[in-house]
Amino acid sequence: MNDRAPQAVDRQLPTDEARDLISLVREMVRRDIAPATAEEEEAGRFPRETFTRLSEAGLLGLPYPVEYGGGDQPYEVYLQVLEELAAARLTVGLGVSVHTLACHALAAFGTDEQRAAHLPAMTGGGLLGAYGLSEPAAGSDAASLRTRARRDGDDWVIDGSKAWITHGGIADFYTVMARTGEEGPRGITAFLVPGDAPGLSAAAPERKMGMKGSPTAQIHLDGVRVGDDRRLGAEGQGFAVALAALDSGRLGIAACATGVAQAALDAALEYASGRRQFGRPIADFQGLRFLLADMATQVEAGRALYLAAARLRDAGLPFSRQAAMAKLFCTDAAMKVTTDAVQVLGGYGYTADFPAERLMREAKVLQIVEGTNQIQRMVIARHLAGPESR
Structure with a gap:
């Protein structure tokens, strides 16, 4: 159960190219990432060869211009790729998000000469x-x-x-x-x-x-x-450069958190459907069904929130407040959903033989990285009420 690919999520994608891209990612997840996740995470092995394959497939520069080796994909699509990768292995999904964040300053603030000199190798040349x-x-x-x-x-x-x-x-x-x-x-x-x-x-x-x-x-x-x-x-100008990158990076964290939450929901659903007590699957019991319903609602709400923020970004509209909201909600939801998944699995959820305990441990860091969730609340409040008086 630890090494299964995540359940496919029905996605509303804007183009046939985007649908083909998600299909490619799902095949890579099924073949190259999911089977080794549990073993490699337990051993603490970094999958550099996976990032090499992602680079060769054009997946390390998705939101950047095609003339510099990127994929010219909207953030709405790029983030759904991240979610698929993070659902299989957060080390990979978050790694792609961090790499994209590291490219942002050059792509957005570099000169044409700088972009031509460095960005192609960063987006498709195998660099990390x-x-x-x-x-x-x-x-x-x-x-x-x-x-x-x-x-x-x-x-x-x-x-x-x-x-x-x-x-x-x-x-x-x-x-x-x-x-x-x-x-x-x-x-x-x-x-x-x-x-x-x-x-x-x-x-x-x-x-x-x-x-x-x-x-x-x-x-x-x-x-x-x-x-x-x-x-x-x-x-x-560096602080402005950093903040601009973080707005986009927070959406990456939100997408990764949604992937982790989806993986936890999938694991809980599979277990609850197969585990029998008192002569029937435990998924038949109302208390557990309501818990699963709440988990699914949290996942769907988080996905809708990060996609709404991404569409603002793609339209060239301000999205800083919505990015902070997405990061806050999606990472809190991931922590709640993974904790509930452990509860659904009972004693097995506390063991390393099932993925729920790993997903729960991984979800915690997402509430901290790229601005703690307390910082996200400060950002949101500043947009709503203005800077606090001193």
């Missing part, structure tokens, strides 16, 4: 990216980061540490935010740093509750030198 904003003492308060970049002729020299970096130590490139000027958000600049740059190193991966196959580590930059041609956007 990471995003360097958080620091040991600057998490939710990202504007207080201390990593510093100073001018040295035509180069920048970067010193500092970044924390909680997904793909830390294995990424081929890092989008790094560093202070180049005054304190606060106006003094931050974005840089594209090669993963093999001299002076860049990674600490031992964190020992985590879940997602053991996905390395999360601090990275240290000790005199890392990059040319000015790797500065993304204007000097001092």
Whole structure:
């Protein structure tokens, strides 16, 4: 039961191309990802070969322009791909989301020359990216980061540490935010740093509750030198670059959370339909049927919320508030649905022989990454009521 592909979800997709894309993803999940998920997560193995295959299939650059190796797909479609991947293995779904986030600064704020030089390899050349904003003492308060970049002729020299970096130590490139000027958000600049740059190193991966196959580590930059041609956007624009990326990244987390919740619902439904007590399947008992109905409603509501936000983004309309709402709701729903799935399976839900306990552990991190859910509430309230008075 641990190694089954997730149940197919009926999707409303805008084009035949999008439907073919989802079919391709489902075949890759069935053949390459789902069968090994339980074993590889328990062993803590990162599936780099899976990301290579995703890159070869054009799935690491879906929302980016085709002239730079991307797929030119709307976010509405890209997010549904993420959901399918995360339902099979969150390490893969979240990894694709983080890679897409790491490409955002270059795609949105880089020059035409920078995009032509770097983006094709990032979207379809087998490279894997990471995003360097958080620091040991600057998490939710990202504007207080201390990593510093100073001018040295035509180069920048970067010193500092970044924390909680997904793909830390294995990424081929890092989008790094560093202070180049005054304190606060106006003094931050974005840089594209090669993963093999001299002076860049990674600490031992964190020992985590879940997602053991996905390395999360601090990275240290000790005199890392990059040319000015790797500065993304204007000097001092880095915090705006970071926030723009996070709005889109939060939708990625919402889609991944919905995938995890869907996988938990599938596992609960399968178990409840096959497990018999008192002469009939436990799915016949009203108390359990109502629990399953609530779980399904949470999944559907989350999916509708993240897709509505994605359609705003695709239309070029403001979507920051809706992205925060989607991230908040979908990740809270994933935590609730996975917890309920463990309850449906009873004692078996608490064992590693069934996927429910792994999904429950994985769901927890989604309430934390890319802005805790407390931060999402602050963002939503700021849009509704304006900045709080001081």
